[in-house]
Amino acid sequence: MIGLLEAGFINGGTIIAAVVVIILLIILFTVIPIRLWMVASLSGVKISWGQLIAMRFRRVNISRIVNCMIQAAKAGLDLKVNKMEAHYLAKGNVERVVNALVAAQSAAIPLSFERAAAIDLAGRDVLMAVQMSVNPKIIETPVVAAIAKDGIELRAKARVTVRANIDRLVGGAGEETIIARIGEGIVTTVGSANSHKEVLENPDRISRTVLDKGLDAGTAFEILSIDIADVDVGRNVGAQLQMDQAEADRRIAQAKAEERRAMAVAQEQEMKARVQEMRAKVVEAEAEVPRAMAAALREGKIGVMDYYNLKNVQADTDMREAIADIGKPQTPNGKNDKK
Secondary structure (H helix, E strand, C coil), X not given: CHHHHHHHHHHHHHHHHHXXXXXXXXXXXXXXCHHHHHHHHHCCCCCCHHXXXXXHHCCCCHHHHHHHHHHHHHCCCCCCHHHHHHHHHCCCCHHHHHHHHHHHHHCCCCCCHHHHHHHHHCCCCHHHHHHHHHCXXXXXXXXXXXXXXXXXXXXXXXXXXXXXXHHHCCCCECHHHHHHHHHHHHHHHHHHCCCXXXXXXXXXXXXXXXXXXXXXXXXXXXXXXXXXXXXXXXXEHHHHHHHHHHHHXXXXXXXXXXXXXXXXXXXXXXXXXHHHHHXXXXXXXXXXXXXXXXXXXXXXXXXXXXXXXXXXXXXXXXXXXHHHCCCCCECCCCCECCC
């Protein structure tokens, strides 16, 4: 009986120990990704359990770091786990950085992990930059309109072959600056030409001018070549400006003539007003004549016969004027027009 109890106790302890071991194994496999550790070890990547556990507690995507380490090791790159983990925690793209390093090593382009990580954290695609260093990119500018000295407008479009400059990717200007500077070079070259025919005969004049200016300074690219894709003749801006100037001069002359006409009309009205004023003064003076005659008669300065002789002379004058006005056109008020 005692042996049976002892055997049961032993069996029960064994079962409990087995359960504890299973629980510990479950916890171990949960905390430590054994499969990733084994794959890394078989791939020649040295990574300890402590590093895996630390990455688990820091909420790092362990599979991403391990896979990148394996890829780098297979490509012959010696990368440290701590640097990759730090780049991941800085919100960087670890896969893109490793791919860029592998591509740079294959193309014999000197690129360190620190440089690639800095380019990635700056917001630029480091893998595309490496690919552009190997395979240059063609940037096509929009149509740029420029005017030569003879007033003819030219519309030019260029294709710029650029290569990424990895050393200037951090802090260097982008494609928009390259396009703007190319447009500036086209405008300068066409504007300095005495005739638009000079540019049409030698389109490479634009390319030489732009390349000589070193427009890629301060940018993330290196300009390899500039090819003028198309040059079209646009409007005759000089003739249009002359037409506009002639139209403006005509309007100015018309305005001045209108001003002079208005001044003449105003002066005419003023003269008419002065004539009416003078006529009023004449009428006023004529009204004083009978008074003066009456005063002269009262004072005895003239006699009655003198008065009648004056009236006879006045009557003869009116009769002569009436005879002279016969046959002349009459004004609307019924009087003859005296000119």
